[in-house]
Amino acid sequence: MGVEEEFFLVDPRTGAPVPRAPRVIEAAAALIGPQAQSEFYSCQLEVCTQPTASRADLRDQLAALRQTAGLAARDAGCLLVGSGTAVIPPADPIPVSDDPRYRRMARYYRAVVDGRLGPVCGCHVHIGTLDRPQVLDLANRLRPYLPALQALAVNSPFAGGLESGFAGWRSVEFGRWPTAGPAPVLDPLGYERTADGLVSSGILLDRAMIYWFARPSEHVPTLEIRIADSNADLDTTVLLALLTRGLCTALMAESATEDRPPPNVPTGRLRAAHLFAARYGRHGEGLDPFTGDTVPAHRLTSRLLGRAAPGLEATGDLAEVERLLDGVRRHGTGADRQRAVHERTGSLHTVVDHLASITAPDLR
Template identity: 55%
Template sequence: MDVLTMGVEEEFHLVDRVSRAPVNRAPQVIRELVPELGGQVQAEFYTTQVEVCTLPAVEREDLRAQLLRLRSSVAGAADGAGCLAVASGSPVIMPHEPLTITDNARYRLMASRFSGLVGPERLVCGCHVHVGSLDRGRALALANQMRPWLPVLQSITGNSPFVCGRDTGLDSWRSVAYSSWPTVGPPPLLDERQYLAHVDGLISAGVLLDRKMIYWHARPSEHVPTLEIRISDVNADLDTVVLTAVLVRGLASVLLEEADAGVPPPEPPDRVLRVAHRLAARHGIDGPGVDVWTGGPAHADLLVDRLVERAAPGLEKAGDLGAVEALWAALRRRGTGARRQRAVYAATGSLEAVVDSLNAATGSLAVEAA
């Protein structure tokens, strides 16, 4: 069993220090970061967002150290621009200024063609995990095997209960808001030939602008040789990010070996997968989920137990099993980011305090990295 590399992309909101509302200061923050980070910092769709990405890592502690350094750098550059970098899947407080789109031709065309999907409640930040190195054919074979597990992975990462001043009743508003974009959802079962024909057809029909707009929950990356898992909210809690990444890598190691051996992928109905994702977005680990193999109910945290068990050979091979068991036990006890955001609001009655708690997590990381 190979030990795959893993990498993480994180998107952050930039919010004003006083109002805690999103502010359009990404160009300034990114200019400050480029000399240090180069291509590891990027613009996102809105100028209230900054994205950073790690280099491929084999060791869990290397990945964690990279994330610490990147978060520290972003926090410092945001401070220089008079704002805060906040890891939340959605903006807690309504923007006080009009949102602006990043100034490049592709984003301008997307904003024009999909104008109904643009606005403050669609301003979302995710965390994407890459595993590799894989050519497109193997990445697709792995995606086919991983489809049933993606709702379970999603359930541990909910961190967007509030959007623009209101409680959505969800663990992950980001998942719901983002699902309005074309192709967002479970990946279809495809081999490489079918993938190319399917995607080319979507582009020819005008459904998508290009291959970068394939937003399946698991997709072969078009710019690096990886499978990209796209089901997570960005999380202020770094342990949640590390847990998600090493679980993805451990599970991928097990399932890729089966895919290479010609084991047929499971084929749960698409409608069942979508229900499982909806329940993960609503309840996280604190409520009912769906056993996609039977279609019956199962408590969400027990599905995570099953995922850890399924991934155990890959986790053990990479030296991650003990760490994952400890990280999962801690998350189960403390709850998802969404539960923690709500706890702050229940204690204070203040959405500003919720933003401050998210920023405090990033601030403590900056101190740790220093």
């Protein structure tokens, strides 16, 4: 497994995003090389772990990457913040990063690229090593369980300085991009035809713009899961990665021993289930992708854990995942915590300071 985390760079005085990524990435890359990367907007950076089979190593890598990026941000006069959306909007639109591909995307999709609400930060989990048929079979089988994973990682209740009404507004905002949503059920030939058609038609500029929630990576032999907000809380990121690997391990084992097709869940129903997850997180109602019924969201979390349990036992992660899930139950999701700080203080700036203090805790 491997994890990519995207972070905002914000001004300590205003709490708003600032376009200082080039300086921060240059300083961080001097220590961690290509594990520090630019993102679409110049107020963002991404850090990427090395592949690992160890949950302890994954946690250590994530903590070290955050520390390095946080130090580089501090030296550039800004803060590293883990949140799906910017809590406080920038005074001026944030420019796109100085990259030929990003500039081309900005020209082609101008209605989406506004530089104020458009910057969003996600957390992506890679599972591998897998060949393309394995990746697609696994993506087909994962589809109904991804809304429950999303609900655990919601961390974007504020957008543009306002309460969005959603626990995870990032997915709504990012959903304006073509293909952002549930993946279709595809075999290898179907994937190639679909991907080629999306690019040749001009809907997408390249295959890297296939933003399905579960997709084959085009540069490493992995399945990439793209449904989570960036979180300040490291435990949430570790929980997401371990649950994803456990679920994949269980589903792959079943696929190898049982001759059953992937669940036939309509894409429209899946989209609705993801909207429920974005709206409520793990509180309130969820939509059961298998039946279309509304149910308490925590039931979907329990089913997810039960489905992943054989894989978590196989990887030795079941007790740790149960511990991390109990932490979410007791302390809430990232969105719950952001709202609690705001309710207590009435200050969005305090929400940003709170996020920064958790994202890179040793620096505050």
